[in-house]
Amino acid sequence: LLDQSRERLVAAHGLKPTIVGVVDSKSAVFSHQGIDTRSLLEAKRSSRGLASLSGSIPSPVNAAELITDTDADCLVQAVPSNLSAPAAAVDQLKAAFVSQKNAVTVTKAPLGVAMSDLIGTAAASRVQFRYSGTVGAGTPFLDLAASLAKSDQIDSVEAILNGTTNFILSSMHDRGMTYAQALAEATKLGYAETDPTNDVDGIDTAVKLVILANHAMNAGRTFSDVKVQGIRSVTAAHVAAAKAAGKAIRLVGRIDARGLRVAPEEVLANGPLDLPGATNAAVFNTTTCGPVVLRGSGAGGPNTATAILRDLVDIWRSTKV
């Protein structure tokens, strides 16, 4: 995406990003002069990975140390992380902040457990921290919510923020599948991971709800504040009964005066939360403007990469003011 967007980034924003270092699960490569993106992609596809590039650092690498030592302006973090072991991803972000680097992340777990702390550390170091791809990938739920909250009050939010569970529930609704059949199809098509726990137990939706509530409503919440129920117990009979009543069962995340919660709910058929396949949507109920709805694809590598670029542009523009 960087390659494809180069001319537009320069023309629209005067931004010419250079990759000066990359760390993956096995090794790392750094070059003060910059690393050619095509060579980098070829290396990642080759059997030797980053080790095939000059300037590579063999395994084991300590990502936080390398982040501290590099002279980059900004860290882009896109590593897997989960709520049971978020420390490494949190440490990487803190290493960036305390060594005076901005950071963009699409990794959710650090924000699910330590969002206020991370924002505080970035502010204390006078660097920028952006994470717009953590909710909705390329669809800018966080940006819209923050924009609304500038001049209006968001009283409540109802949202579908997990494409995997929406795919499963809409397959049960539209094609009469059982939960097991729909999950098997979601796995086959690559929507669900081999271990679907994060998605089907509502954990992914809950973390995104925390990020949304903190970002736009200054809620100061963590994952442990969310009441979470997943979709494992939704049966074909529940779905059929809802359908007969003109409704559809969806995994809904809610933020309102009662707090943050995630649970399967009946939503109106053809209403804003009756979404096809892996789509995401959020209804922001505002005091003055009423309900404002955003929907779009909530996952995918290229989509998520657009969020990273968007954040880089924002950081770049804020440093030019």
Ligand SMILES: NC(=O)c1ccc[n+]([C@@H]2O[C@H](COP(=O)([O-])OP(=O)(O)OC[C@H]3O[C@@H](n4cnc5c(N)ncnc54)[C@H](OP(=O)(O)O)[C@@H]3O)[C@@H](O)[C@H]2O)c1
């Ligand atoms: N894909 C999406 O739709 C999407 C949307 C929003 C947010 N996200 C988040 O983005 C992150 C990455 O997702 P993805 O789909 O790109 O996953 P992925 O395809 O599995 O890629 C993960 C990358 O992280 C690297 N990595 C793993 N452990 C590492 C470590 N300890 N230190 C440094 N690098 C490490 C891997 O290295 P190797 O190449 O060596 O394996 C790989 O390049 C996840 O946190 C995910 O939740 C993804």
